[in-house]
Each structure stands twice: as C-alpha cells, then as structure tokens.
Amino acid sequence: MIDLQQLQDIGQQERDRRKPVRIRCCTAAGCQSSGACSVKEQLDGAVAAADLGDRVAVAGVGCMRFCGRGPLVAVDHEDGTSQLYEGVTPENAASIVGTLQGQPTTATLGDWNHPFFAHQMPIVLENSGNIDPERIEEYIAVGGYQQLYRALHDLSPEAVVKEISASGLRGRGGGGYPTGLKWATVAKMPGDQKYVICNADEGDPGAFMDRSVLESDPHRILEGMAIAAYAIGANHGYVYVRAEYPLAIAHLQTAIKQAKRLGILGSQIFDTDFDFKVDIRVGAGAFVCGEETALIASIEGKRGNPRPRPPYPAQSGLWQSPTLINNVETYANVAAILRRGSEWYARIGTEKSKGTKVFALTGKVENTGLIEVPMGTTVRRIVEEMGGGVPGGRQVKAVQTGGPSGGCIPAHLFDTPVDYDSLLALGTMMGSGGAIVIDDETDMVDVARFYMDFCRSESCGKCVPCRAGTVQMYELLDRILEGRATERDLASLERLCVVVKDTSLCGLGMSAPNPVISTLRYFRHEYESRLRSPMAAGHGG
Amino acid sequence: MSVITLTIDGQAIAIEEGATLLEAAQEVGAAIPTLCHLKGLSPVGACRLCVVEVEGIPKLLPACVTAAAEGMVVHTNTDNLQDYRRTIVELFFAEGNHVCAVCVANNNCELQDAAISTGMTHVTYPYQYPQREVDVSHPQFGLDRNRCILCTRCVRACDELEGAHVWDIAYRGEHAKLIAGLDQPWGTVDACTSCGKCVDACPTGAIFRRGATVAEMERDRAKLEFLAQAREEQQWTR
Ligand SMILES: Cc1cc2nc3c(=O)[nH]c(=O)nc-3n(C[C@H](O)[C@H](O)[C@H](O)COP(=O)(O)O)c2cc1C
Ligand code: SF4
Numbered sequence: 001m002i003d004l005q006q007l008q009d010i011g012q013q014e015r016d017r018r019k020p021v022r023i024r025c026c027t028a029a030g031c032q033s034s035g036a037c038s039v040k041e042q043l044d045g046a047v048a049a050a051d052l053g054d055r056v057a058v059a060g061v062g063c064m065r066f067c068g069r070g071p072l073v074a075v076d077h078e079d080g081t082s083q084l085y086e087g088v089t090p091e092n093a094a095s096i097v098g099t100l101q102g103q104p105t106t107a108t109l110g111d112w113n114h115p116f117f118a119h120q121m122p123i124v125l126e127n128s129g130n131i132d133p134e135r136i137e138e139y140i141a142v143g144g145y146q147q148l149y150r151a152l153h154d155l156s157p158e159a160v161v162k163e164i165s166a167s168g169l170r171g172r173g174g175g176g177y178p179t180g181l182k183w184a185t186v187a188k189m190p191g192d193q194k195y196v197i198c199n200a201d202e203g204d205p206g207a208f209m210d211r212s213v214l215e216s217d218p219h220r221i222l223e224g225m226a227i228a229a230y231a232i233g234a235n236h237g238y239v240y241v242r243a244e245y246p247l248a249i250a251h252l253q254t255a256i257k258q259a260k261r262l263g264i265l266g267s268q269i270f271d272t273d274f275d276f277k278v279d280i281r282v283g284a285g286a287f288v289c290g291e292e293t294a295l296i297a298s299i300e301g302k303r304g305n306p307r308p309r310p311p312y313p314a315q316s317g318l319w320q321s322p323t324l325i326n327n328v329e330t331y332a333n334v335a336a337i338l339r340r341g342s343e344w345y346a347r348i349g350t351e352k353s354k355g356t357k358v359f360a361l362t363g364k365v366e367n368t369g370l371i372e373v374p375m376g377t378t379v380r381r382i383v384e385e386m387g388g389g390v391p392g393g394r395q396v397k398a399v400q401t402g403g404p405s406g407g408c409i410p411a412h413l414f415d416t417p418v419d420y421d422s423l424l425a426l427g428t429m430m431g432s433g434g435a436i437v438i439d440d441e442t443d444m445v446d447v448a449r450f451y452m453d454f455c456r457s458e459s460c461g462k463c464v465p466c467r468a469g470t471v472q473m474y475e476l477l478d479r480i481l482e483g484r485a486t487e488r489d490l491a492s493l494e495r496l497c498v499v500v501k502d503t504s505l506c507g508l509g510m511s512a513p514n515p516v517i518s519t520l521r522y523f524r525h526e527y528e529s530r531l532r533s534p535m536a537a538g539h540g541g
Numbered sequence: 542m543s544v545i546t547l548t549i550d551g552q553a554i555a556i557e558e559g560a561t562l563l564e565a566a567q568e569v570g571a572a573i574p575t576l577c578h579l580k581g582l583s584p585v586g587a588c589r590l591c592v593v594e595v596e597g598i599p600k601l602l603p604a605c606v607t608a609a610a611e612g613m614v615v616h617t618n619t620d621n622l623q624d625y626r627r628t629i630v631e632l633f634f635a636e637g638n639h640v641c642a643v644c645v646a647n648n649n650c651e652l653q654d655a656a657i658s659t660g661m662t663h664v665t666y667p668y669q670y671p672q673r674e675v676d677v678s679h680p681q682f683g684l685d686r687n688r689c690i691l692c693t694r695c696v697r698a699c700d701e702l703e704g705a706h707v708w709d710i711a712y713r714g715e716h717a718k719l720i721a722g723l724d725q726p727w728g729t730v731d732a733c734t735s736c737g738k739c740v741d742a743c744p745t746g747a748i749f750r751r752g753a754t755v756a757e758m759e760r761d762r763a764k765l766e767f768l769a770q771a772r773e774e775q776q777w778t779r
C-alpha cells in the first residue's frame with residue numbers, strides 16, 4: 001500500500017533522474033500519422049550517436065496541440081528555455097540534436113509565442129505534450145494523484161462535491177449540465193452499488209479533444225474518475241472509448257495497469273476503505289452510443305439504443321444503479337480544481353461558464369490543432385488570431401460548433417464570447433468542442449446536407465421522427481442543392497425541422513435539425529436562391 | 542400507495558402515483574393515439590404518437606412513458622398536437638410500403654387507425670419505396686417487412702411474455718430491420734414456439750396468420766368506408 005510519502009518519493013525520484021536537456025517528441029495520433037514515430041527513433045539514434053546520452057533524454061510525449069504543423073518536437077534546455085520545431089521529418093530530426101553541439105539545423109523552427117499558443121490557458125491540457133503518457137512516474141512528478149490522496153484523507157465526499165459545485169464546472173460533453181449538481185444527485189441517491197462512467201465516445205465529425213486528452217494524459221482521467229467515485233460513493237468505473245481510438249485505449253490500459261500496480265486503483269486505496277476499479281469498454285463507433293442511455297445499454301451488452309429519460313442515469317443507470325456519467329474533459333478538470341481551489345477556477349471564464357474549453361480547430365483555417373481557451377474568448381480571437389484566418393486569401397464565412405447537433409456562427413457575429421449561453425442564443429451550442437471553419441467558397445446548404453447525411457446514417461432507428469425524418473430532410477436538402485426544389489419543399493423542410501426536434505426520443509434526433517435551422521437563420525438566401533418557381537416544377541418524386 | 546390529482550383536457554382526475562399520463566388519459570376517456578405501446582409490455586416510447594402538452598413544460602412529452610404528477614395540467618388533443626401526430630403518421634407511411642388495399646390487416650390496422658384519428662388524408666413526403674424482404678418460411682405465420690413500422694411490439698411480446706426472444710432489430714436508421722433469430726428465416730429459428738403472440742401484438746399486417754384475412758375486413762364498416770374513400774382518392778395506395 002502506498003502512502004503520501006511514497007507518492008512524493010516517486011515524484012522526486014522522477015525529477016532527479018531528469019537529464020539537463022529534454023527533447024520532447026509528440027507521439028500522439030495526429031503526429032504519429034505524419035511520421036512522429038520514426039522522428040523519435042531518429043532523435044534517439046542521434047543522441048546515442050553524438051554520445052549525449054547522459055546529458056540529453058528523448059521523451060515521447062502527448063499532443064503539443066499545434067497538430068496542423070506536426071510532427072512537433074520541443075527541446076527544453078538546461079537554462080529553462082525551450083525551442084519548438086515544426087513539421088519535423090525523419091531526415092532532419094538528427095539535425096535538431098546537432099544544435100545541442102552548436103551545429104545548424106535544417107528543421108523548421110516553431111514559435112511558442114505564436115498567437116496559436118499565446119492565447120491558450122492550459123488546464124485540461126496542462127500536462128499534454130509535457131509528460132510521457134505511458135509512465136505513471138511522470139504524472140506523479142507533476143503532482144499527479146496527490147489530489148486523490150488529499151480527497152480520501154482530508155475531505156469528506158460532501159466536501160468534494162461542494163468544491164466541484166463551487167467551481168462552477170459544467171459538463172463538457174455538450175449539454176453543459178452543472179457537474180457539481182450531477183455529482184450531488186448521484187451521491188444522494190440511496191443504494192449501495194453505484195457506478196461512474198467516463199464518456200469517451202467522441203463521435204462528432206472534426207472533434208478530437210477527448211482522444212487527445214486520453215492519449216496524452218490518461219492518468220488525469222483516472223484520478224478525476226476516482227475522486228468522483230469517492231464523492232458519490234461508487235467503487236467501479238467504466239471508460240467507454242470508441243474502437244477508432246486504438247492509441248487512447250492502449251495508453252489507458254497501460255495507465256490502469258500502472259495505477260493498479262502502485263495500489264492507486266484497487267482496494268483500500270491510500271490505506272483508506274475506498275475501493276475503486278476501472279474497466280474499459282470499447283464501443284464500435286456508433287455516434288448514438290455517446291448518448292448516455294445508449295452508452296449504458298451498450299456497456300450492459302445490449303444494442304446501443306437510447307431509452308426515454310427520466311429515469312436519468314443518476315437515478316437509474318448502469319444495471320439500474322445510480323450512475324454518474326461525465327465527459328472526458330469534465331473529469332480532466334477535477335484534479336486541477338481540487339489542487340488550486342474552486343475559487344481560482346471560478347475566476348476563469350464568464351459568469352455562467354467557468355474555466356476553459358478545449359476546441360479542435362479544423363476546417364478552412366490556417367492553423368489547425370487543439371486550443372484550450374478561457375470561456376468567454378471571442379470567436380474572432382479563436383478563428384482570426386489563433387487560427388490565422390482562412391488560407392489562400394479567401395474570406396471566412398462561418399464557424400460550425402457542436403458538430404451535427406450544433407449550428408454555425410456567421411462571420412458578422414464573431415465578436416460573440418464563447419460560452420454555453422451565448423452560443424445557445426445564437427442557435428448553436430458549445431458541443432463537445434469541434435470548431436470547423438467554413439470559407440466563402442463553401443455552400444451552406446451543402447454543409448447542412450453533410451450533417452443531415454451524418455445524422456441519417458447514425459440514427460439508431462428506434463423512433464420514427466429521427467429514423468424517417470432525417471431521411472426526408474436529407475432528400476429535401478439534396479433537392480434544394482440540385483435546384484429541383486420549390487417554395488413548398490422549403491416549407492416542408494422547415495416543418496420537419498420542428499417535428500423532428502420536438503418529438504424525437506433522444507438528443508440525436510432532437511438536435512439533428514439544428515444545422516438546418518441555423519443555416520436557414522443566417523444564410524436563408526442561399527436556400528432561396530436555389531428554389532425553382534412552382535410553375536416550372538412538377539411536385540413529387 | 543398514494544394518490545395524485547391532475548387535470549386532463551379540463552377534467553380533474555385522481556390516480557395512483559406511478560401511473561403514466563397515458564393511463565390517466567385513458568381513465569378520463571381521452572383518446573391518445575399510440576402505436577408502440579401495448580398494455581402488458583414494457584414501454585419503449587418509440588413511435589412518439591402519444592406526445593401531449595403539459596402546461597409549464599416547454600417540451601412535448603410522450604404520454605406512455607411519462608409519469609403523471611400532482612397538479613399537472615395536460616392537453617392531449619390540441620390542433621398543435623394533431624399536426625405533430627399527423628406528420629409522424631405521414632413519416633411512417635412514407636418510409637415503408639403500406640399498400641393498404643392488398644394488406645391482410647386492412648381495416649384491422651393500428652397504423653390506419655392513427656391516420657384516421659389524426660386526420661391524415663395524404664402523404665406530403667416522398668415515398669421511399671424501400672426494398673424489404675418477406676419471410677414465409679414459418680408454416681403458420683408470415684412476416685412482410687414492407688408493413689413493419691419497427692414498433693418492437695413483437696420483439697417484446699416474444700421476449701417478455703413468451704420468453705422465447707425470437708425477434709430483434711438489426712442495423713440502424715432507415716436500414717433498421719426486424720430479424721428472426723440470427724437474421725435467418727423465421728421457420729428455421731428453433732426458439733420459436735409458434736405461440737402466435739407476435740401475431741397478436743403486431744399493430745399492422747406485418748406479422749400475420751397465413752390464410753386468415755378477409756373476414757376481419759368486413760367487421761368494421763366505418764373503417765372500410767374510410768378506406769374505400771381513401772383508395773378512391775388514391776391517397777394511400779400511392
Ligand atoms: C447523439 C449524442 C451523442 C453524444 N456523444 C457524446 C460524446 O461523444 N461524448 C460525451 O461526453 N457526451 C456525448 N453526449 C452527451 C452525453 O449524453 C452526456 O450528456 C454526457 O456524456 C454527460 O457528460 P457531461 O455532463 O460531463 O457533459 C452525446 C449525446 C447525444 C444525444
Ligand atoms: S432520436 Fe434517433 S438516435 Fe435517438 S432514439 Fe430516436 S432514432 Fe434513435
């Protein structure tokens with residue numbers, strides 16, 4: 001059994017064994033796909049060849065966020081400075097090691113002061129890209145698992161819930177439900193058997209925040225889940241990850257194994273009567289399985305169909321037990337809130353949206369990657385300053401947030417601060433954090449059709465408004481796009497938006513019309529300009 | 542057990558706690574159309590026909606799975622609700638191949654009833670004409686998926702009442718499909734006891750007893766009348 005002293009010793013040993021120079025090479029999925037693994041091999045080889053082994057260490061780390069410029073390599077010097085390199089290739093990797101001996105490098109220099117980084121405030125991603133996600137010692141060296149220790153020894157479950165409530169943290173899975181309130185509800189439910197679930201199904205097209213957190217800092221999620229389990233009285237947790245994330249699954253498995261070995265997961269954790277184990281469940285990549293009741297059915301081994309709520313999972317979830325289900329990023333905030341205090345957290349962000357939000361900035365934008373910004377940052381800052389605008393001299397037209405459940409923010413509203421309520425007021429939503437930039441060449445009807453196509457093929461088929469309504473809406477959008485539609489078809493489409501939104505069983509159907517409603521709200525002329533006059537158009541199939 | 546009081550379509554009613562809005566409505570004689578609901582089977586809330594309005598709640602609520610609560614003021618039959626329901630029925634008709642004129646269940650079909658009760662006179666959305674399979678491998682019964690509305694009443698009746706669990710839904714979205722056993726011909730599923738519960742459960746003519754039909758058709762004149770008219774105007778037979 002491990003105690004606080006041993007935990008701190010592990011951290012100290014880890015810091016002591018650090019070499020003066022540390023070369024960090026991103027080996028998360030994004031950079032891996034552009035050759036980061038061979039870059040790391042080359043770096044290792046070059047260090048050995050230059051006989052720098054006792055002064056320099058190469059570490060494979062998680063995501064350094066500027067994914068569009070990967071593979072990324074950072075050299076942390078003895079004097080505390082750090083040099084970033086972008087788009088590193090296996091060919092020029094060795095020359096980065098050469099700089100340590102005063103030689104020139106052929107690798108492209110990056111800039112930590114680039115606006116892409118400068119406006120960020122890493123909390124969720126504080127360790128991402130800094131530590132080796134496959135070594136628990138590195139997580140412990142930056143203070144990891146000390147908040148779990150503190151919670152178990154110094155705080156009552158109620159005090160933990162209170163701290164999370166006071167922080168103002170809201171669910172990062174899309175809905176923005178107050179996390180403290182959810183925890184308090186599950187905590188107060190009667191029953192001995194309760195569960196915590198981490199929702200890592202992340203199925204929105206263009207979103208990869210949760211994947212990155214799991215790949216880059218898996219222990220953070222385990223610590224967050226364990227603290228949550230203690231707070232609500234659960235002894236068993238599940239992480240539900242989609243099968244398309246093999247690296248995240250692998251890192252999570254390693255993390256669980258390491259934590260178990262140190263007795264940080266298992267029974268009588270930190271010499272208390274708190275037991276907690278975590279299992280991984282791999283989902284087959286159905287978007288609807290991210291919906292909480294479908295996810296629970298899937299863990300139970302059933303078909304991943306949503307069911308009507310109430311009862312909510314907090315009342316009756318996994319195997320009919322009270323169940324806490326939170327998003328990856330939600331859990332990733334927990335240890336930081338305990339460490340630095342709810343007051344500190346509540347000072348970040350806006351009145352009703354506290355803390356930071358991670359966005360995956362993609363689409364027609366110069367700088368793509370992950371950004372973590374305080375709530376309340378304007379869309380303009382995100383797209384224009386950090387994102388660097390649209391490449392190729394084109395104009396930015398809108399940003400889609402919330403994926404297939406969200407909507408677009410047109411360029412003239414870019415001064416809107418990004419928080420839950422402002423985005424809802426614009427007819428979109430925070431969503432899980434996809435931010436897709438759309439340029440003036442893109443047709444908004446086509447955007448709407450893309451998302452409707454997604455919803456139609458991801459509908460589980462249980463309830464008819466979504467199953468059949470998305471098919472009809474897709475066809476109507478198609479008809480409009482091809483110039484075959486009339487005024488009446490547009491009216492039909494708008495009517496279906498209302499019916500599908502108001503009568504579908506789960507969030508997928510309820511929000512499937514949102515991209516249409518939103519593009520109609522801001523770009524109605526793009527629809528209308530494609531309509532045929534009713535005289536010329538024969539109605540019907 | 543405690544009793545709660547609420548108002549449904551202007552009528553005050555006392556009902557035991559835990560009852561659904563559908564049960565409460567039935568008690569005051571308010572006719573809420575339903576399709577996936579079948580008394581005695583677990584509720585699934587899938588067809589969404591039973592949506593009602595409750596004052597003070599901005600969302601429509603499915604009556605079959607919503608618990609009645611003290612003081613609720615419920616409306617079950619407003620024009621607004623009928624509009625929603627009519628669109629839902631239209632979506633059902635457009636997504637399958639419902640050729641009532643040649644259907645074993647003509648006049649004895651809850652989908653038709655729903656069309657009548659919501660005043661659906663024609664389908665505004667294009668028919669999808671999906672390719673769907675017919676299964677007549679069972680000696681006593683048949684399954685015509687063209688008429689299946691995926692209500693899962695047969696699935697639940699077989700699983701929950703007979704305990705055989707012959708039926709399931711496979712695939713998703715518009716491709717969702719009722720399957721027997723492991724997606725095999727019904728007649729080859731050993732688990733089937735030929736009890737016929739699925740036949741009794743099915744709201745449409747999708748699952749039928751082979752051979753028996755026309756007699757039922759003549760029992761209900763009012764519906765026959767309606768159908769004759771519907772057929773005349775070519776509203777349901779595309
Ligand atoms: C169709 C659909 C897909 C969803 N996908 C996800 C997802 O991938 N990840 C997630 O955390 N939440 C997803 N959600 C939201 C979850 O149902 C749930 O609200 C969330 O996990 C709660 O966590 P939070 O309170 O921390 O946000 C989805 C919801 C719907 C309706
Ligand atoms: S809204 Fe769509 S995904 Fe949700 S239950 Fe209905 S058919 Fe399934």
Ligand code: SF4
Nearest residue numbers: 689690692693695743
């Ligand atoms: S066969 Fe009948 S009972 Fe079974 S799902 Fe289809 S319509 Fe419902």
Ligand code: FES
Nearest residue numbers: 586588589591605
């Ligand atoms: S009867 Fe209520 S949803 Fe079908």
